[in-house]
Amino acid sequence: MKITEPHKEHIVAHHFANSKHEFDSARLGMWIFLVTEVLFFGALFVAYAFLRWSYPEIFVEAHHILSWKMGALNTAILIFSSFTMVMAIRSAQLNQRLKTSLYLITTMICAFGFLVVKFFEYSAKIHHGYLPAKYFVAHGASEYLHLFFGLYFTMTGLHGIHVLVGIGLIIWLLLRNRKGHFYSNYYTPLEMVGLYWHFVDLVWIFLFPLFYLVG
């Protein structure tokens, strides 16, 4: 079984002086990447602000169409998954390879759960015709309700893609953990994916109130 085999000793890349140098560089790099993601989503939040300022009524109306319960459920799922992600990193730091895998799997299940909830939400919207302009066939009081849904699908869709990518990254971590790559002296990829995952969680924590709660 994997826990009894010794971990694979990590070899520091040749252009780094030592393991700490490598870890610090990776961490700085990941933080800068997250800054780019902040600007990426930030631009969409600016579009949201502009749309809200132009047509406040569509947000009031849409508030009643979206299910805040499903949104809240997803929020809880993601926050919990951030916690399990942190626990996965902690387990690696403590050389607990099995627990690392279990926490990673739990995180992944949460991510899948999030996407399942989103699937139900999207299906409901599509069924009722709340879609971007060309396909908008629902009955709305506001003339520009389709603008809201255009932005809703774009922002939550982009977020969903990030969740999907996160699942892919977690699978990669699981495969590497099985081979014994992560232990107390080396858990950099776990930490990096962890940072990414917290960011994905944070974006949702902004999306949820702005789309589901404010009305």
Added chain:
Amino acid sequence: MQNKTITESLIASNGWMPKAASTFAPNIDGLFNFILYGSILLFVGILIVTALFIIKYRKRPGYSPPSGPHITHNTFLELAWTVPPLILTIFIFYWGFTGFLDMAVAPKNSLDISVTGKKWMWQFEYKNGTKTLGEIVVPVNTPVSLIMSSEDVIHSFYVPNFRIKRDVIPNRYTKQWFEATRTGTFQIFCTEYCGDGHSQMLGVIRVVSADDYEKWLANAGSADDGLPPEKLGEKLYTSKGCVACHSVDGTNKIGPTWKGLFGKTRAYAGGSTVADENYIKESIENPTAKVVTGYQPVMPSFKGLLNDKEIAGVIAYIKTLK
């Protein structure tokens, strides 16, 4: 050629700018000249100093640069080339800003004319309901305020002689006012890229005396009474914007050429027809009814924009193009 200029030449003017024709021009031209000659002065200064340094300090036998630490700092120099340029740029900003404020707020008694841009022509409408296409007539020495909107994509209304320009946007109004300072015929350009006919989306602005303007307005813009039909048609070919899409020399552009058109059999999706007077009239008023195979249904309708006399003129003109 299709670009026969009927407006005052932009090229032939004293100085860099086209000949001024509005109250905005002196301030703007003054600012331009200030920056231009200031820049030339500075540029020549930089040229001379650099050339001097390169010549004086070039590596050659017998020359060795002075020994000792290199000068890498000189507070006076650094302040001298930071602070004065900053003051200069702020001054230039202020000059431009005040000129711009003047252009932004139309005087209270301005004459309002509405402008509609659409691919690829300019339509004008006066308060008394007079509509013109491709040509706008205004009185001299009178503030005119243009209220503009587009029917499709973003265009931009530009009159170089007046130094005015403003984007013309769909679903919104933009405004630009001016006061012409002399009579004449001046060029209007569309200057926001809008597709195939962008460079043909031209217009003409005629500045006339106040009396002539009143006369013209009363006649609802029909100053072409004396022209024979084919001459009227030839004039309308340019002034109504047909030139944007139809050539008269045989080249097929966005629309078919008019050369040799009359009497030709035209094939379209539902069948075919001979290009006679009725066909041409229908194509002018309801252009998407019979779109000739090989062309796109992009021609806008001119119904209401050309009266019967004008349509007859266009037909007569087309007949002369064998």
Added chain:
Amino acid sequence: MSESVPGTNYINAVSGIKSWLTTLDHKRIGIMYLLFIAISFGLGGFFALALRLELLNPGQLIVSAKQYNQLFTLHGAVMVFLFIVPSIPASLGNFLLPIQLGAKDVAFPRLNLASLYLYVFGAAFCVYSMVSGAADTGWTFYTPYSSTTDTSVISMTLGAFILGFSSIFTGINFIVTVHKMRAPGMSWFKLPLFTWSLYATAIIQVLATPVLGITLLLLVVERLVGIGIFDPALGGDPVLFQHFFWFYSHPAVYIMILPAMGVMSELVTTFSKKNIFGYKMVAFSSIAIAVISFLVWGHHLYVSGQSDYADMIFSFLTYLVAIPSAVKVFNWIATLYNGEIELKAPFLYFIAFLFLFTIGGFTGIMLASLSLDVHLHDTYFVVAHFHYVMMGGTVMAFLGGIHYWWPKMFGKMYSEKAAVVAWFFIMAGFNMVFFTQFILGTKGMPRRYYSYLDQFQPLHAFSTVGTWVLTVGFLIMAFYLVESLLNGEPAGDNPWGSLGLEWTTQSPPITENFADTPHIIHGPYDYDKVKLS
């Protein structure tokens, strides 16, 4: 690590195309970028030659109006996204940054290779767009024209989107490299100014490019499903697109110019054997430009219908950003004082940049002014202005950098005589093409025009002939550079007698750059303190 075997360098260390395609060596990656960038320049240049040929006279010559519109769109898109944004950072930057820092490689070599692959992938999308009904929107993609035209807009914008990620990853890599990979003794103020400029550029790349990404993504979604955010018919605002677009594209022009300014600092110090005047001012001005560049995008929108207040603020800030650039020019000239100047080919390009960029800068002062810009906006004056700063500026510096670091990258020298001849053709041709366009613009000639009033014909024709002169210059250059690779004189490790750290390595360098980790004692420009043997 491995001993430096005489004759072994990064080029011949491992052979075979697979070793290049899977390399993690920043130098090999830089050379591959250089090849693709040169090809892109040729492609963009071809589109320019074609469109200027059409403009020889007002009537139709070789293409229809729609095809002409596609030509200027492709010229702009290829030149901006495939050539100039990556140009100096991806080729020269990749090659030199680690060496100038005394490091073995960039912080993330695999990310570096990924950037290269993303570049090629994005370029493929753009090429696909070209052959499947090329976009005819202009490289600026203004809505609603771009959301409604029937040409291949989606593939072109997706291509640019992917290229954006290549740029972002390079930016992340460079920032971490500068922070974490410096050799012992290499303090911030001993960094070469080229490194400072790459750092400032990377900050812009990282912060601005994601916004372009989203803008293009929104345009794609708009075309696919019509979300309506930019479409006035659906309740959207087309001017919002312009704001989003220029929020990236203005800082983008500083991505283009800052590395060029970094090259200028290297050239002026090496070829006058002088310490740079005002090192800190030059270094900080790069950062200042990077920061202020984010605050001026609205100067592209003075007549767009944005509020008058916005117009005023943007004009004021635009004047502020001019000052650090002017300061750099004065610092470079002051560096020449009491120097020992050698007029070699790289230095000729320094001179070219100095004058051409200055002209571009002064005309920028004109355009920044609110009232004057009303007349000049969207005319040939703007076209001339940005070509003076982008081509007369960035491209000249890029060429200067290529000629300067050529012996280091390839271990071969090129023909100095041929280089001087090419330089004359390029200078003459460039000014023929673009100075004429200042005149056209002030006279009111609008841009993006397929045909024009007869009276503008002589000036247009002169500008077109200039493009042929320019082409001769570039052809000569291509010839002698290829010739140098095949038959060039072997260059020594330090043919220019420079004090830069990269010149202490072998030409071409070994794969690990340095046999032993260097310990930095002096700065790169301490010509008064250090005597080269």
